[in-house]
Amino acid sequence: MKYIFHPVRTVTALDNYMLFVEFCEGVSKIYDIKPLFERIPIFNELKENNLFYQVHVDVGGYGTIWNDKIDLAAEELYYNGTLVPSRFDGIMALGDAAQFWNIDDSTLRHAIKNGKFKCGTDITKFGKQWVITIEAMVREYGEPKH
Known part of the structure; x- marks a missing residue:
């Protein structure tokens, strides 16, 4: 599968370890962090001290970042997130x-x-x-x- 770069414009931490991610091309997706807790143990740190809610967009829109150890690539968010239909799609x-x-x-x-x-x-x-x-x-x- 050929991956195309989909820059992240904004990210918002929602309840239940979900991210609302808006991409530069006008697409919005919901990304569930919870499956990563088992697969990638470092993500469990997001449960401590409200770290999860401190998410922000990485410089250049290459993904989201919490600290020097925890981040998610734009491709992961785009291809594994759930599309949120909007009148502003496209x-x-x-x-x-x-x-x-x-x-x-x-x-x-x-x-x-x-x-x-x-x-x-x-x-x-x-x-x-x-x-x-x-x-x-x-x-x-x-x-x-x-």
Whole structure:
């Protein structure tokens, strides 16, 4: 199986040792930590002193991290998490799209200005933030380059 890098945008520790993970491409998943307690003993440390709730995103979105000894890769979270359906599935911030497709942010802004993407269908603006559909990105630039 070919693994594609799916950068983590945010992570939230939920009750019952579950993580709510949002990925840069607009997908959210729930990841259950409990099976790791038996398979990987170091994860039992998450039960002590509320360490589990101190989870944060690793620099670059490569996964989640608690301390120098305990972390989870983005691929593990993405491929073994349970999809959480959302109305926002399939959209991502313009900056994330540029990074994901390895193109310059200004390239996308010029494409918007020149009418390459349909406003309201392919792209829209929320406040000061442009969001774009993954479908439109694939149509115009092919599969992500990362």
